[in-house]
Amino acid sequence: MTKPPARTEPAEVSAALATAPATTPFSRRGVLLGGLGIGGLALAGRPAHAQGAAQKPAEIKLGIATYLSGPASVFGVPARQAADMLIEELNAAGGIAGVKVRPIYVDEGPGVDHFVGEYRRLVQSEGVQMIFAGISSADCLACAPLADELKRPTLLWDCGTQRVFEDGTYGYAHRPQANATPEVLAALLYLLKVKPDFRSLAVVNQDYAWGRDSWEIWRTAMNALKPGVRVSAELFPRFGATDFSSEITRLLALRPDVIFSTTWGGDLDTFIRQAADRRLFERSTFVLPLAESSLERVGKALPAGHIIGARGDHWFLHPAPKDADKLKSFTENYRKRFDSYPIYSTHHMAQAINAMKAGYEKAIAAKGGQWPTDAELTAAFRGLTFPSLTGQVTIREDGQGLEDQLIGTTLHSDRYPFPVMTDMVVFPAASVTTPVGQKSTEWLKTLKPDMLEKLPQPVAFR
Numbered sequence: 206m207t208k209p210p211a212r213t214e215p216a217e218v219s220a221a222l223a224t225a226p227a228t229t230p231f232s233r234r235g236v237l238l239g240g241l242g243i244g245g246l247a248l249a250g251r252p253a254h255a256q257g258a259a260q261k262p263a264e265i266k267l268g269i270a271t272y273l274s275g276p277a278s279v280f281g282v283p284a285r286q287a288a289d290m291l292i293e294e295l296n297a298a299g300g301i302a303g304v305k306v307r308p309i310y311v312d313e314g315p316g317v318d319h320f321v322g323e324y325r326r327l328v329q330s331e332g333v334q335m336i337f338a339g340i341s342s343a344d345c346l347a348c349a350p351l352a353d354e355l356k357r358p359t360l361l362w363d364c365g366t367q368r369v370f371e372d373g374t375y376g377y378a379h380r381p382q383a384n385a386t387p388e389v390l391a392a393l394l395y396l397l398k399v400k401p402d403f404r405s406l407a408v409v410n411q412d413y414a415w416g417r418d419s420w421e422i423w424r425t426a427m428n429a430l431k432p433g434v435r436v437s438a439e440l441f442p443r444f445g446a447t448d449f450s451s452e453i454t455r456l457l458a459l460r461p462d463v464i465f466s467t468t469w470g471g472d473l474d475t476f477i478r479q480a481a482d483r484r485l486f487e488r489s490t491f492v493l494p495l496a497e498s499s500l501e502r503v504g505k506a507l508p509a510g511h512i513i514g515a516r517g518d519h520w521f522l523h524p525a526p527k528d529a530d531k532l533k534s535f536t537e538n539y540r541k542r543f544d545s546y547p548i549y550s551t552h553h554m555a556q557a558i559n560a561m562k563a564g565y566e567k568a569i570a571a572k573g574g575q576w577p578t579d580a581e582l583t584a585a586f587r588g589l590t591f592p593s594l595t596g597q598v599t600i601r602e603d604g605q606g607l608e609d610q611l612i613g614t615t616l617h618s619d620r621y622p623f624p625v626m627t628d629m630v631v632f633p634a635a636s637v638t639t640p641v642g643q644k645s646t647e648w649l650k651t652l653k654p655d656m657l658e659k660l661p662q663p664v665a666f667r
Contacts, residue, residue: 261576262334265306267292267561268327270339270348271363271550274314276445276471280498280550281340284363285310286543287551288337291558301565302576313339320344321351328355334579335360337557340550342366342385342414352377358564358583362557363550365516366418367645370605377579379586379604381560382553383517385415386645387637389422389467391610392494392514394637395630396463397430397657399512399614400490403462405435407489409452409476411468412441419467419494425649430657437461442472449476453483460488469495474502481506494612498548500623507624511615515626518595518611519552524629524664526595535594556593556608560600563591599634603641607634616666627666 269288272281288308296305309331311323320339327333336359338348345364352359353375361369361380365388369380396403408423410416420439427434437459440452456464464485468476477499480486486508494514500507521536535555539547568577568585577585590599598608613626636659639645 259576259578259581261302262304265301265304265335265565266331266333267306267308268311268324268331268333268336268338269308269362270311270313270320270323270337270344272314272340272470273310273312276447276475277340277469278314278471279474279502280470280548281313283543283545283548284340284550284554287539287547287554288558290539290542291555295558295562301562302569306561309333313341313344317341317343317347321347324348324351325355328357333357335561335582337362337554337561339364342368342418345369346414349373349375349378356579358579358586360557360560360586363553364415366414367422367639368414368418370603371639371644375604377583379560379583379600380606381556381591381598381600382606383608383610383634383638384605385419385467386422386639386649387608387610387632387634388494388514388516389419390426390637390649391612391630391632392492392512393423393426393430394632394657394660395612396490396492396512397654398630398660399628400463401431403434403490405437405459405461406463406465407436407438407440407456407459407461409440409442409449409456409464409466409468411444411446411472413444415469416441416444416467420465422645422649423465425646426652429650429652430654444472446472447475449479452476453480453485456485457483457488462489463492464489465492467494469498473499477503478506481508486511495549497626498550500625501546501548504623505617507615509615509617509624513613513615513624513626515611516549517552517593518609518631519549519593520595520611520626520629521546522625522666523595523611524667525631527597528592531592532594552594556591556598556606559591559593560586560589560598563589601641605638605641607638609634610637613663613666618666625666628663629666630661630663632661 271284272278292306292308313320336357340363342364345361349369359378365385367384367386408420410420491511495516496513497515526532564585568582586600587602590597596609598606600606610632613629615624616627618625639648
């Protein structure tokens with residue numbers, strides 16, 4: 206990919222860093238360069254005083270983009286439900302420094318052009334103070350430069366593409382969760398540990414940024430850690446596909462040892478059910494890094510003995526959560542209210558809300574109790590550490606979040622009408638995340654097989 210042109214650091218972010226107390230865990234170097242133009246539209250939807258001495262608002266308007274329609278809504282609607290529940294709890298406890306949060310939702314379902322228009326509307330017409338965006342990797346790639354153009358603090362609450370912060374640098378966009386590299390690499394390392402003798406592999410990924418990027422990550426790491434694996438097929442059905450019969454027919458004929466797929470949402474549900482109907486799970490070992498979100502919906506259609514991930518360490522039966530009571534309370538409250546178990550999109554939404562709260566509190570403390578400007582708020586996210594439902598997350602100086610990765614093997618248990626995970630391994634974030642300033646595809650080439658000797662021990666389902 207062509208290297209992006211050099212950007213000019215947003216002046217107001219530079220000023221916020223220059224005046225920040227020396228004790229704050231971020232630095233001038235920590236705020237990366239700005240996005241597109243910083244004139245005209247940059248101040249749209251925001252009164253002039255907001256870029257100088259900020260006034261405490263009557264409420265925090267929070268724009269949230271998620272899938273509310275289409276096959277991906279099985280993933281996006283639970284995230285909205287979690288946001289409603291957690292924001293209500295936050296407001297009941299006094300809000301953020303006494304200011305309550307009001308969410309304004311937009312639907313990612315109609316596509317990238319619609320999403321970009323909605324992002325501008327949220328800023329210029331609704332006057333939101335912060336935006337959570339989005340699930341689609343394509344949407345995140347589109348909105349990160351918009352965050353700098355419109356000078357609106359933005360948390361990339363769920364999208365996975367690593368290219369956001371590897372191909373570009375932004376002052377107003379941050380990601381309070383991991384990206385595709387640790388999510389895919391952890392699953393590969395797990396496979397190499399439990400099934401080291403596989404010789405052939407096929408991929409079935411959605412045909413858009415996430416599907417293509419995650420395959421490139423897997424293939425690059427596999428070539429470094431286990432060279433010589435034969436790639437039997439590279440299949441990229443369209444996003445939103447409802448019929449995988451041609452792909453399944455080909456896989457049944459090829460009989461690869463492993464089938465890798467980062468497909469998610471309704472597409473993954475359909476693929477699992479159709480593959481089960483034709484007994485494909487009996488022919489190959491599946492590696493599904495995003496399958497945790499589908500378990501309750503597909504039930505026992507997904508057999509035991511296949512490898513799944515949770516896009517982080519998100520799992521209501523996490524083997525060793527940092528605060529077991531907090532995880533249990535969230536799980537019980539969510540299930541009681543929505544009659545389903547929380548999935549990883551709900552965890553990502555919780556992390557975004559926790560990051561927002563922690564960022565505001567850090568910025569307010571750094572300003573001696575006064576309300577921060579947009580630039581001061583966005584600067585506070587660099588170096589920020591905040592709690593997740595299972596552990597904690599730190600946002601690095603490049604805007605990328607660090608979170609652990611949980612991978613396990615499916616198991617059928619009488620306790621649940623759907624598969625659970627067993628032989629779970631929690632990979633420390635630093636061990637599977639591309640270092641700051643490096644490209645994933647280059648860093649992955651440097652990996653050595655001896656890193657398998659350092660893997661944590663698996664934990665059985667209890």
